Amino acid sequence: xxxxxxxxxxxxxxxxxxxxxxxxxxxxxxxxxxxxxxxxxxxxxxxxxxxxxxxxxxxxxxxxxxxxxxxxxxxxxxxxxxxxxxxxxxxxxxxxxxxxxxxxxxxxxxxxxxxxxxxxxxxxxxxxxxxxxxxxxxxxxxxxxxxxxxxxxxxxxxxxxxxxxxxxxxxxxxxxxxxxxxxxxxxxxxxxxxxxxxxxxxxxxxxxxxxxxxxxxxxxxxxxxxxxxxxxxxxxxxxxxxxxxxxxxxxxxxxxxxxxxxxxxxxxxxxxxxxxxxxxxxxxxxxxxxxxxxxxxxxxxxxxxxxxxxxxxxxxxxxxxxxxxxxxxxxxxxxxxxxxxxx
Amino acid sequence: xxxxxxxxxxxxxxxxxxxxxxxxxxxxxxxxxxxxxxxxxxxxxxxxxxxxxxxxxxxxxxxxxxxxxxxxxxxxxxxxxxxxxxxxxxxxxxxxxxxxxxxxxxxxxxxxxxxxxxxxxxxxxxxxxxxxxxxxxxxxxxxxxxxxxxxxxxxxxxxxxxxxxxxxxxxxxxxxxxxxxxxxxxxxxxxxxxxxxxxxxxxxxxxxxxxxxxxxxxxxxxxxxxxxxxxxxxxxxxxxxxxxxxxxxxxxxxxxxxxxxxxxxxxxxxxxxxxxxxxxxxxxxxxxxxxxxxxxxxxxxxxxxxxxxxxxxxxxxxxxxxxxxxxxxxxxxxxxxxxxxxxxxxxxxxxxxxxxxxxxxxxxxxxxxxxxxxxxxxxxxxxxxxxxxxxxxxxxxxxxxxxxxxxxxxxxxxxxxxxxxxxxxxxxxxxxxxxxxxxxxxxxxxxxxxxxxxxxxxxxxxxxxxxxxxxxxxxxxxxxxxxxxxxxxxxxxxxxxxxxxxxxxxxxxxxxxxxxxxxxxxxxxxxxxxxxxxxxxxxxxxxxxxxxxxxxxxxxxxxxxxxxxxxxxxxxxxxxxxxxxxxxxxxxxxxxxxxxxxxxxxxxxxxxxxxxxxxxxxxxxxxxxxxxxxxxxxxxxxxxxxxxxxxx
Numbered sequence: 007x008x009x010x011x012x013x014x015x016x017x018x019x020x021x022x023x024x025x026x027x028x029x030x031x032x033x034x035x036x037x038x039x040x041x042x043x044x045x046x047x048x049x050x051x052x053x054x055x056x057x058x059x060x061x062x063x064x065x066x067x068x069x070x071x072x073x074x075x076x077x078x079x080x081x082x083x084x085x086x087x088x089x090x091x092x093x094x095x096x097x098x099x100x101x102x103x104x105x106x107x108x109x110x111x112x113x114x115x116x117x118x119x120x121x122x123x124x125x126x127x128x129x130x131x132x133x134x135x136x137x138x139x140x141x142x143x144x145x146x147x148x149x150x151x152x153x154x155x156x157x158x159x160x161x162x163x164x165x166x167x168x169x170x171x172x173x174x175x176x177x178x179x180x181x182x183x184x185x186x187x188x189x190x191x192x193x194x195x196x197x198x199x200x201x202x203x204x205x206x207x208x209x210x211x212x213x214x215x216x217x218x219x220x221x222x223x224x225x226x227x228x229x230x231x232x233x234x235x236x237x238x239x240x241x242x243x244x245x246x247x248x249x250x251x252x253x254x255x256x257x258x259x260x261x262x263x264x265x266x267x268x269x270x271x272x273x274x275x276x277x278x279x280x281x282x283x284x285x286x287x288x289x290x291x292x293x294x295x296x297x298x299x300x301x302x303x304x305x306x307x308x309x310x311x312x313x314x315x316x317x318x319x320x321x322x323x324x325x326x327x328x329x330x331x332x333x334x335x336x337x338x339x340x341x342x343x344x345x346x347x348x349x
Numbered sequence: 350x351x352x353x354x355x356x357x358x359x360x361x362x363x364x365x366x367x368x369x370x371x372x373x374x375x376x377x378x379x380x381x382x383x384x385x386x387x388x389x390x391x392x393x394x395x396x397x398x399x400x401x402x403x404x405x406x407x408x409x410x411x412x413x414x415x416x417x418x419x420x421x422x423x424x425x426x427x428x429x430x431x432x433x434x435x436x437x438x439x440x441x442x443x444x445x446x447x448x449x450x451x452x453x454x455x456x457x458x459x460x461x462x463x464x465x466x467x468x469x470x471x472x473x474x475x476x477x478x479x480x481x482x483x484x485x486x487x488x489x490x491x492x493x494x495x496x497x498x499x500x501x502x503x504x505x506x507x508x509x510x511x512x513x514x515x516x517x518x519x520x521x522x523x524x525x526x527x528x529x530x531x532x533x534x535x536x537x538x539x540x541x542x543x544x545x546x547x548x549x550x551x552x553x554x555x556x557x558x559x560x561x562x563x564x565x566x567x568x569x570x571x572x573x574x575x576x577x578x579x580x581x582x583x584x585x586x587x588x589x590x591x592x593x594x595x596x597x598x599x600x601x602x603x604x605x606x607x608x609x610x611x612x613x614x615x616x617x618x619x620x621x622x623x624x625x626x627x628x629x630x631x632x633x634x635x636x637x638x639x640x641x642x643x644x645x646x647x648x649x650x651x652x653x654x655x656x657x658x659x660x661x662x663x664x665x666x667x668x669x670x671x672x673x674x675x676x677x678x679x680x681x682x683x684x685x686x687x688x689x690x691x692x693x694x695x696x697x698x699x700x701x702x703x704x705x706x707x708x709x710x711x712x713x714x715x716x717x718x719x720x721x722x723x724x725x726x727x728x729x730x731x732x733x734x735x736x737x738x739x740x741x742x743x744x745x746x747x748x749x750x751x752x753x754x755x756x757x758x759x760x761x762x763x764x765x766x767x768x769x770x771x772x773x774x775x776x777x778x779x780x781x782x783x784x785x786x787x788x789x790x791x792x793x794x795x796x797x798x799x800x801x802x803x804x805x806x807x808x809x810x811x812x813x814x815x816x817x818x819x820x821x822x823x824x825x826x827x828x829x830x831x832x833x834x835x836x837x838x839x840x841x842x843x844x845x846x847x848x849x850x851x852x853x854x855x856x857x858x859x860x861x862x863x864x865x866x867x868x869x870x871x872x873x874x875x876x877x878x879x880x881x882x883x884x885x886x887x888x889x890x891x892x893x894x895x896x897x898x899x900x901x902x903x904x905x906x907x908x909x910x911x912x913x914x915x916x917x918x919x920x921x922x923x924x925x926x927x928x929x930x931x932x933x934x935x936x937x938x939x940x941x942x943x944x945x946x947x948x949x950x951x952x953x954x955x956x957x958x959x960x961x962x963x964x965x966x967x968x969x970x971x972x973x974x975x976x977x978x979x980x981x982x983x984x985x986x987x988x989x990x991x992x993x994x995x996x997x
Contacts, residue, residue: 026847028859057793057842062661065850072847073860078839080664081849082657083687089654090684093661093669094839096647097620101665101839119657122650320645327640334642336610336780344543345596345777346397348589 019050026076032067037188037214038135042074044191045133048198049077052102060103062091064111067142068135068214071106085116088123088132095128099317102202105132110140113149113171124178126316127206133198134171134211135188139220157219172294172308175209176287182208183290183308188215189228193239193305200307206315226298227305236298240306245277248302256301263296282307364574365581366538371430372585373438374533376526377455378447378468379416380409380423383526388425390530390544396597396774397543399587400429403908405437405981406770408711417471417479422454431586435738435908437771439983443536445529447471447503449480456492465496466532468525470504499578503528503569510568511561520558524565531569538584541566591776598775600768601628603742604672604698605635609642610743611750612668615786620662620669622647622655624677627710628766629700632672652677656684656697663693664848666790666838668750672698674766675717676707678724685759686725689874691848692826692834694753694760696746697731701765701904703979712979713767715904716955721761722933722962728871730878732756733932735763737907740775742768745930751786756881757833763932765954767981768905791823791835794843826858831884832877834858879934888936892918892925898995899946901971903929903959906982910952913987924991929959940967950974950994952987 024046032038049059059077063069065084072079078101082090091105105123112120112134123130139157140146146159147166155164175183182204186197194212201208213224226236238248238256246256247268255277257266266272281289290309297303328334374391376384385406396402407424414421428438440460446452448471459465472485486492487500507528511521527548534541545563552559573579598606612619621644623633637646645667649655655671662669673681678699688695701717703709721733734749736742742764749760825846826834837844846858854861855869890899891914902910907928914926927942929935943949943963951960952974960973974990976982 028847055842057840057845060665060839072849075847077845078664079845079847079849080661080691081847081851082660083683083850086653086657086684089649089657090661090664092647092649092654093620093622093658093663094665095661096658097618097645097662097667097669098665098839118650119654122654320647324640324643324645328643331641334609334613334639336613339606339642340777340780341594341596343596344393344397345594346399347594348399348587348592 019056021046021050023056024049024076026074028073030074031070033218035217036067037137037216038068038071040188040191041133041135041194041212041214042071044194044198045075048195048202051199052202054102058101060091060094060101061106062087062094062103063106064108064116065142066108066111066140067216068106068108069111085111085114086119087111088116088119088130091130092123092126092128095130096317096320099129099321103130105130107132107134109134109136109138109148109150109171113169113174117149117174120174121178124175124180124207124209127179127181127313128316129206129318131201131204131208132210133201134209135214136171136211137214137216137220138168138223139216141216141219145219170294170297171211172209173291175211176291176294176309180209180309181206181313182310183294184209185211185213185303185305185308187213187224187228187237187305190305197306200310204310206313227303236302238296238302238304240280240282240293240304240308242280242282242307245274245279246304247274247277254302256296263292263301265301282310284309285311364579367581367583369583369585370432371428371434371438372442372537372583373426373428373440374443374445374537375424375426375441375455375458376445376529377422377424377451378526379451380414380421381416382423382447383523384423384425384447387526387530388427390547391533391539392427392429392597392772393547394534394539394541394543395427395429395585396595398540399590400431400585401434401588401590401774402430402597402772403428403434403437404772405767408770410709410711415479417448417450417476419450419454419480422451424451424455429585431588433588433590435912436981436984439985443533445533447525447529449476449482449486452486453480453482456496459496461495463496464499464536465492466499466501466529468503468529469500470502501532501572506568506572507565510564514557514561516557516561521561524561527562527565528569528572531566531571532573533569534566535570535573536579536582538582541570590774593776595774595776597772598739598743599631599770599772600736600739600742600764601631601700601770602635603739603775604736604746604762604764604769605632605639607743607746608668608670608696608750609636609639609644610780610783611747611786612644613642614747614783615668615750615754615788617788618667619644620647620659620667621645622649622658622662622669622671623673624649624652624655626652626674626677628702628769629672629674629677629698631769632698632700652680653684656681656688659695659697660684660688660691660693663688663695664691664839666836668696668754669694670696670698672700674700674702674710675704675720678717678720682724685731686727686729687850688759689725689729689731690850692757692874694757694836696749696753696760696762698746698762698764700769701763703766709979711766713765713905713981714954714977714979715765715906716958716977717763718903718932718955718958719961721763728875730875730933731759731761732878732881732934733761733763735904735930735932736768737904737928737930739768739771739773741930743775747783747786752881752884754786754788754836755833755884756831756877757836758878763904765905789836790841791837791844793837793841824856824858826853827856828873828877832873832880882934882937885931885934885936887938888927888929888942890925890927890942891915893923894925895945896923896925897946898922898924898948898950898991899943900924900926900950900952900987900991901929901943901959901963902926902952903932906952906954909982909984910987912984913991916984916988917991922991922995924995932959935966943967943969943971948972948994950991952976952982952990954981
């Protein structure tokens with residue numbers, strides 16, 4: 007954030023200050039409600055004045071999000087939110103810009119923009135609501151729907167090979183990659199906070215239940231009675247353990263992860279340890295490839311590394327050029343090159 | 350010492366110096382032959398001398414087509430004159446052809462009796478075959494009888510002149526174009542000094558190459574001076590332009606400078622997002638080199654992203670601009686619609702090229718007018734301005750910015766490949782004399798510790814409401830007298846609001862699908878754009894205010910059409926010319942103007958796009974004159990059409 011912000015005496019904000027006066031139009035019990043609630047909780051803790059937040063979204067159920075936040079907001083067009091947010095951020099680096107998108111919006115129609123937004127590493131915060139379905143258009147399969155998924159547009163099952171948002175993000179050189187679950191309130195709050203504090207682009211996938219068109223797609227990751235065996239909470243510098251009694255762990259066998267029982271001759275030191283700061287994204291990628299039901303799906307911060315930040319570099323180049331050439335002089339510009347005078 | 354000075358010291362052979370009024374020269378050769386460079390140099394020395402100049406570069410679409418082929422021919426035409434000229438000329442007086450392919454593709458434009466200078470050394474069997482000549486055309490009766498042919502062994506002569514510098518043959522031959530330039534400098538009595546300075550600067554790190562080029566320049570000039578083949582050379586006196594200081598400017602350069610100037614005049618940052626595309630890329634290049642003017646450029650991943658980023662930057666309160674050509678404008682259509690719907694100011698430059706689809710990337714056309722008018726879903730009219738020439742790009746793009754910020758709307762700025770790459774003398778303005786552009790942003794709540802809103806020192810609350818304690822909430826769609834909504838920018842405390850592509854309620858801007866509101870909002874947006882007609886100049890006419898024929902043109906055809914109509918008026922014909930720069934909305938007197946003449950002729954480089962609009966809007970039986978060859982109008986073509994129309 008700019009030094010200007012730090013100097014100011016900030017008004018004390020609460021979640022309420024971030025609620026707009028608009029009636030929320032998501033279906034009752036939609037996972038979006040929880041994400042909205044956690045966001046409203048996190049923002050007042052950041053020490054940033056409310057007017058400096060901008061929420062940019064594309065098209066889809068999740069993209070209604072900005073209407074419900076009492077910040078600056080731009081509900082834009084399908085897939086283009088990363089590009090619109092890039093325009094906001096490059097031109098006004100002092101703003102904290104969040105991108106709200108969905109699996110169809112970000113990975114299908116907007117796949118190209120997402121990749122380039124990630125590799126440029128602007129200070130954007132991206133929340134991808136993954137419900138593995140097109141909800142707003144009433145139930146077609148999305149780029150994250152599993153093979154075999156029966157929808158209105160795949161009456162005999164999808165034959166599209168799905169992709170993992172996190173694999174995509176890591177492959178696109180994202181410097182912050184994380185995952186959480188809509189109803190896992192504490193964890194989601196933690197992840198959103200970490201994303202907000204990351205200096206470059208932060209990419210967060212949230213498993214989100216569409217209770218109308220794809221209900222319980224993530225039951226394995228959200229149901230308190232079973233999730234311990236199906237998800238794994240990542241902690242920096244700690245071994246990868248999971249399970250009801252935290253007796254199971256992930257060990258590397260050559261290049262491949264395998265599930266092992268801790269105890270029977272295997273102790274924690276034999277397990278794979280998480281390193282979110284690893285310069286190379288190999289570990290983060292390996293973790294992003296661990297899919298249910300073969301593996302527990304990791305939750306938390308997969309990767310957080312420092313890298314040059316695009317919007318700051320733009321400003322630095324301008325400053326350097328002004329220092330080198332002096333501030334632009336229009337009359338000197340107009341009179342540059344070969345000139346001649348007509349009497 | 351310049352080549353002409355060098356010659357002055359020598360005894361003069363008996364050579365006549367004849368005065369001529371104006372000359373059209375075309376240099377043509379392989380795309381690797383440096384024809385654009387010599388054309389530009391000739392232009393610069395002629396402009397610096399005080400001639401009026403107009404140029405037409407003609408690039409091949411392929412970067413490097415195989416050497417010697419027809420597809421690889423690159424040309425540069427230049428018209429220089431002792432009087433005011435508006436076009437690069439109809440017919441070529443002097444053609445310099447560096448190889449058979451260049452001769453074949455260009456000789457048709459050389460006037461009967463014109464001067465033809467060829468590099469004879471390149472007319473070997475291989476090159477003749479590549480150009481599709483069965484026999485050497487230089488020996489043909491047709492060429493010999495029709496033109497004054499000069500067969501110059503340029504390659505050999507140049508090698509002799511440059512020998513002994515330790516350069517490879519390839520490097521030596523690279524200066525052939527400069528030899529040709531030197532020869533033509535002699536032929537038209539040009540001062541080579543500016544070119545020598547240019548070469549000294551260009552090759553300051555390569556002294557041998559510099560020496561080779563200087564020698565080539567002198568050798569070409571000496572050849573013209575000493576050979577018996579050239580008996581006469583020509584002088585074109587200075588033109589009587591309006592007093593002032595001049596420089597040469599090309600359209601894309603003028604557009605870029607105009608944009609930076611407009612942002613400064615508005616007291617705001619210029620944000621430019623673009624994606625490389627011919628013939629608009631030069632605008633991106635130019636602006637990217639102007640970082641010390643505070644310009645932020647962003648090369649986006651595609652045309653869509655460039656347009657979307659522009660929407661974001663406009664929301665953030667910047668002078669936001671993108672430029673492209675037809676195929677890119679198609680891709681931008683969706684985000685342009687968003688810009689229209691959210692009523693944010695931004696500029697979309699369309700440097701038109703031959704279409705449809707990929708079409709003719711390096712050739713000119715005026716076929717995007719209807720795309721600009723109608724290329725978005727829903728009722729979404731945008732203001733459209735079209736520059737009439739290279740210099741006009743500077744002036745008119747500032748007007749586009751003014752309209753954008755005053756009316757809170759995207760504005761389309763049309764140029765074309767012809768004026769984008771063509772150059773003309775430009776009277777240098779004083780920055781202090783340019784009109785400021787007024788931008789206002791509503792102020793937010795003055796909460797302690799909050800920073801001030803960016804503005805240009807003239808911010809008022811006139812546009813907004815609800816900015817202090819106890820006042821009503823901010824109303825992002827409450828309009829002013831011009832029907833513009835307030836431009837409240839992120840970072841302003843108390844004005845937090847949401848915009849988007851969904852239909853919104855009048856005044857509050859909340860999402861609203863109700864039938865009457867939609868009707869009202871569509872009309873509001875359309876009426877706002879239509880109302881711009883009350884804030885732009887009336888249409889001017891050259892010639893009688895009524896009569897037999899009105900020639901109505903727009904955009905880059907100005908030069909040819911104005912020259913043609915002036916010729917006809919001089920011959921006593923009842924013709925007038927109206928040249929449109931405001932394409933949407935039209936100037937408010939245009940409907941009356943078109944009804945004051947018995948006939949209306951609309952010359953366009955398309956199938957009749959303006960004509961369609963004129964007929965639809967004013968119910969006049971406008972006739973078209975349409976040329977779709979990737980080339981601008983020639984003056985005599987327009988004159989002939991005017992004569993035909995008057996007689997019919």
